Amino acid sequence: MKKQVHVVGAIIENNQNEIFCAKRSPEMVLPNLWEFPGGKIEAGETPEQALAREIQEEFSCSISVGEKVEDTTYEYEKFIVRLETYKAKLENGQPIAIEHAETKWVKRDKLAQLDFAPADIPAVEKIEREK
Ligand SMILES: Nc1nc2c([nH]c(=O)n2[C@H]2C[C@H](O)[C@@H](COP(=O)(O)OP(=O)(O)OP(=O)(O)O)O2)c(=O)[nH]1
Numbered sequence: 001m002k003k004q005v006h007v008v009g010a011i012i013e014n015n016q017n018e019i020f021c022a023k024r025s026p027e028m029v030l031p032n033l034w035e036f037p038g039g040k041i042e043a044g045e046t047p048e049q050a051l052a053r054e055i056q057e058e059f060s061c062s063i064s065v066g067e068k069v070e071d072t073t074y075e076y077e078k079f080i081v082r083l084e085t086y087k088a089k090l091e092n093g094q095p096i097a098i099e100h101a102e103t104k105w106v107k108r109d110k111l112a113q114l115d116f117a118p119a120d121i122p123a124v125e126k127i128e129r130e131k
């Protein structure tokens with residue numbers, strides 16, 4: 001049976017209506033694909049707690065987590081991911097990429113131009129429509 005992972009991703013928007021996107025590094029699973037930053041929920045965590053922890057660990061900044069955007073299950077060749085995305089705001093500091101290859105603030109209508117991980121496409125499309 002394929003491994004299943006439960007993941008949270010942050011849709012962080014700034015005051016210029018741009019969304020923070022991160023490109024996975026060549027060494028990561030799903031290399032060189034763009035994602036909403038986040039990671040796996042650990043035992044005993046709520047999705048919101050997991051998201052705040054992951055953003056602190058991977059981007060060295062704090063966020064507040066708002067409403068849920070999407071809840072998508074996607075079957076990759078080697079594993080199945082359930083990705084829940086949430087809106088978020090920066091609370092303290094600017095995100096600094098610790099393990100990602102690149103980061104970008106992207107206008108909503110330009111999001112689909114990035115090569116996102118397949119599990120992210122429903123969230124990307126929803127955010128694009130929400131002008
Ligand atoms: N963070 C994140 N992961 C995503 C997205 N879309 C998607 O398919 N994934 C996949 C990639 C990974 O297989 C898994 C979560 O990966 P991750 O590498 O961020 O997990 P993590 O931060 O907990 O890292 P680790 O402890 O496994 O090293 O979900 C997304 O938008 N954000």
Ligand SMILES: [Mg+2]
Nearest residue numbers: 038039054058
């Ligand atoms: Mg991660």
